[in-house]
Amino acid sequence: MFDWSTLRDCILLKRRNAKKKVLRLSTTQSNISNIGSSLQQMVTVINQFEIMLVKPVVRSNQIRQVFAWPLVQCSSILTQCSTTERTIVSSTNQKERTFLDGHKKHDKYFMTFRRFITGHEILLDRHTNKGTAFSIEERQIYRIHGLLPPTVTTLELQADRIMENLRNMSDDLARYIALSALQDRNEKLFYRVVMEYTQEIMPLVYTPTVGLACQKYGLIFSKPKGLFITIYDKGHIDDVLMNWPARDVRVIVVTDGERILGLGDLGCNGMGIPVGKLSLYTALAGVAPEYCLPITLDVGTNNESLLNDKYYLGLRQKRVTGKEYDEFIDEFMQAVVKQFGQECLIQFEDFANRNAFRLLKKYRDNYCTFNDDIQGTASVALAGILASLRITKRKLSDNVFVFYGAGEASIGMSNLLVFAMENEGIPVEEARKKIYLVDSKGLVVKNRPAGGLSEEKNRYAHEHEPINKLEDVIKTIKPSFLIGASGQGSAFTREILEIMISFNKRPVIFALSNPTSKAECTAREAYEATKGQCVFASGSPFPKYVYNDQTYVPGQGNNSYIFPGVGLSIVTCGIRHVPDEIFYIAAKTLSEQVTNEDLSVGLVYPPIEKIRTVSRKIAAAVAEYAYEQKLAAFYPKPIDLEKFIEEKQYIAEYECALPPRWSWEKEK
Numbered sequence: 001m002f003d004w005s006t007l008r009d010c011i012l013l014k015r016r017n018a019k020k021k022v023l024r025l026s027t028t029q030s031n032i033s034n035i036g037s038s039l040q041q042m043v044t045v046i047n048q049f050e051i052m053l054v055k056p057v058v059r060s061n062q063i064r065q066v067f068a069w070p071l072v073q074c075s076s077i078l079t080q081c082s083t084t085e086r087t088i089v090s091s092t093n094q095k096e097r098t099f100l101d102g103h104k105k106h107d108k109y110f111m112t113f114r115r116f117i118t119g120h121e122i123l124l125d126r127h128t129n130k131g132t133a134f135s136i137e138e139r140q141i142y143r144i145h146g147l148l149p150p151t152v153t154t155l156e157l158q159a160d161r162i163m164e165n166l167r168n169m170s171d172d173l174a175r176y177i178a179l180s181a182l183q184d185r186n187e188k189l190f191y192r193v194v195m196e197y198t199q200e201i202m203p204l205v206y207t208p209t210v211g212l213a214c215q216k217y218g219l220i221f222s223k224p225k226g227l228f229i230t231i232y233d234k235g236h237i238d239d240v241l242m243n244w245p246a247r248d249v250r251v252i253v254v255t256d257g258e259r260i261l262g263l264g265d266l267g268c269n270g271m272g273i274p275v276g277k278l279s280l281y282t283a284l285a286g287v288a289p290e291y292c293l294p295i296t297l298d299v300g301t302n303n304e305s306l307l308n309d310k311y312y313l314g315l316r317q318k319r320v321t322g323k324e325y326d327e328f329i330d331e332f333m334q335a336v337v338k339q340f341g342q343e344c345l346i347q348f349e350d351f352a353n354r355n356a357f358r359l360l361k362k363y364r365d366n367y368c369t370f371n372d373d374i375q376g377t378a379s380v381a382l383a384g385i386l387a388s389l390r391i392t393k394r395k396l397s398d399n400v401f402v403f404y405g406a407g408e409a410s411i412g413m414s415n416l417l418v419f420a421m422e423n424e425g426i427p428v429e430e431a432r433k434k435i436y437l438v439d440s441k442g443l444v445v446k447n448r449p450a451g452g453l454s455e456e457k458n459r460y461a462h463e464h465e466p467i468n469k470l471e472d473v474i475k476t477i478k479p480s481f482l483i484g485a486s487g488q489g490s491a492f493t494r495e496i497l498e499i500m501i502s503f504n505k506r507p508v509i510f511a512l513s514n515p516t517s518k519a520e521c522t523a524r525e526a527y528e529a530t531k532g533q534c535v536f537a538s539g540s541p542f543p544k545y546v547y548n549d550q551t552y553v554p555g556q557g558n559n560s561y562i563f564p565g566v567g568l569s570i571v572t573c574g575i576r577h578v579p580d581e582i583f584y585i586a587a588k589t590l591s592e593q594v595t596n597e598d599l600s601v602g603l604v605y606p607p608i609e610k611i612r613t614v615s616r617k618i619a620a621a622v623a624e625y626a627y628e629q630k631l632a633a634f635y636p637k638p639i640d641l642e643k644f645i646e647e648k649q650y651i652a653e654y655e656c657a658l659p660p661r662w663s664w665e666k667e668k
């Protein structure tokens with residue numbers, strides 16, 4: 001008899017029209033050398049059940065999956081499968097959805113539940129669990145009856161309960177842990193809570209709390225999320241990727257943990273960032289969670305305190321660099337394409353400067369990839385800059401910009417600003433002259449002694465006397481925009497802010513470093529020093545501030561306004577490459593969503609409550625461009641792109657797990 005233990009997923013799906021059933025089988029074997037014989041066995045079994053067509057799907061000479069279209073009911077085969085097939089429901093992928101167009105989801109649930117899963121397992125699976133919201137009928141049919149307290153609740157009530165519990169907790173780390181556990185327990189409820197209470201929850205699952213969670217990762221660890229690939233997996237990264245339970249992965253957020261937010265090298269603890277970013281892909285843009293894969297590449301850490309921390313969970317060694325590192329990343333990129341296809345988006349997050357720029361340059365034309373810290377941050381900053389101009393009533397090119405910090409974010413912002421000015425008809429060289437960078441050594445000027453300048457910084461180096469201190473730079477250059485992306489908390493002192501207001505009616509101050517402790521100044525400090533006259537935005541959220549009876553609402557200039565929408569576009573339209581134009585379009589679209597009412601309270605981004613609509617509009621604008629440029633793979637081009645994208649957005653509602661004939665409610 002066929003050895004079922006070599007099989008993982010087994011999906012029985014009903015094709016409504018054809019009235020046939022589809023059996024999908026795929027292997028879990030990391031050593032695929034004997035898949036040939038497994039396949040042979042499988043074919044034999046399937047043949048016994050008069051299955052008409054067995055089509056092996058071969059990628060790179062390796063058989064990964066076998067699709068079979070049986071002519072007859074194959075339930076007798078399926079009942080022999082082990083209960084591990086419960087992952088099926090969640091891993092049902094888009095290809096199958098397209099293939100099964102018009103097929104109702106609950107049919108799949110019905111098939112899967114009834115045949116393979118015990119009630120207890122349904123409760124333990126975060127994809128299927130509804131907790132106390134299972135109806136009486138569902139409790140009967142899935143044998144959950146008795147495993148839950150008798151009152152049937154609703155998703156709304158469950159969300160209220162979660163919020164009340166969170167609000168009663170003593171600190172944000174406890175809230176982070178509770179939300180993380182909720183995500184493991186009941187995914188729909190988790191997203192419902194994040195989507196309904198975005199303003200309150202985002203700072204918990206994202207910056208600033210995620211920064212603290214990363215620092216304490218080893219201590220608070222309970223259940224793993226995402227995939228850990230270490231330098232010792234070099235040579236078989238492909239196998240590690242195969243261990244991920246979902247096969248239709250469309251977005252990967254990857255970090256090597258070397259520059260987590262403004263907190264520095266956190267090694268393997270950086271995993272909180274890909275996990276948090278991908279939660280926002282779903283909550284803010286509606287990319288289905290099953291498409292998302294968080295990855296940490298562990299090549300060691302140079303953080304001594306982590307290396308000496310007894311709870312640290314990463315490799316206890318110094319970072320591997322140079323050729324070995326490069327080969328490792330190369331292999332990773334290739335393995336992703338092999339496993340998940342050329343169109344799988346790979347978002348680089350929180351790599352150190354030197355690697356971030358290099359890797360972006362190396363991969364941007366050959367893979368579907370972007371660097372969020374360079375390009376996403378640039379885009380959100382440009383959007384804030386464009387909206388600020390509606391307050392200051394100036395043209396973009398009438399401004400002078402000082403960037404404090406000259407890393408990924410500042411260089412990315414500068415490049416995109418130049419791009420935007422070019423679009424206003426300003427020649428590149430002239431545009432660059434309006435931009436000044438300040439790094440740890442002071443103003444970035446030509447002919448810097450010792451060490452020179454990187455290629456990226458050199459573009460913005462001015463013929464100027466060196467100036468060391470930021471306040472002296474401000475006094476001399478007299479910028480209209482002061483933008484901080486330095487990772488140095490409190491760098492914008494009261495004195496600096498007062499200098500800014502001394503020659504600007506409405507100075508624009510962006511303190512973009514994350515988390516809150518690294519912000520260059522707080523909203524309160526900026527408003528107070530400038531007597532409420534500055535336009536302020538920050539990377540991490542600050543509360544509203546009342547000054548002289550006027551309420552100011554600081555905007556959150558965080559790339560979370562950009563990457564979810566851009567990513568949504570990429571996954572729904574199959575965009576193959578991500579050129580800079582996309583981030584320019586995203587920035588313009590985002591700034592257009594800012595209303596005059598928002599501006600009147602100083603807000604240069606749309607309120608976070610509108611984020612799903614905003615992300616969709618960004619996605620539609622990006623898709624329009626991608627189709628024009630022949631960068632989108634899904635044809636025919638949808639007539640109404642925004643509607644098309646809206647239909648694909650994930651919704652945090654429980655699905656009816658019953659087939660129609662079991663659903664009393666439906667029959668009524």
Ligand SMILES: O=C([O-])CC(=O)C(=O)O
Binds near residue numbers: 207373513514
């Ligand atoms: O994660 C965030 O909040 C924004 C970001 O990319 C960073 O600071 O590295």
Ligand SMILES: [Mg+2]
Binds near residue numbers: 261350
């Ligand atoms: Mg980042």
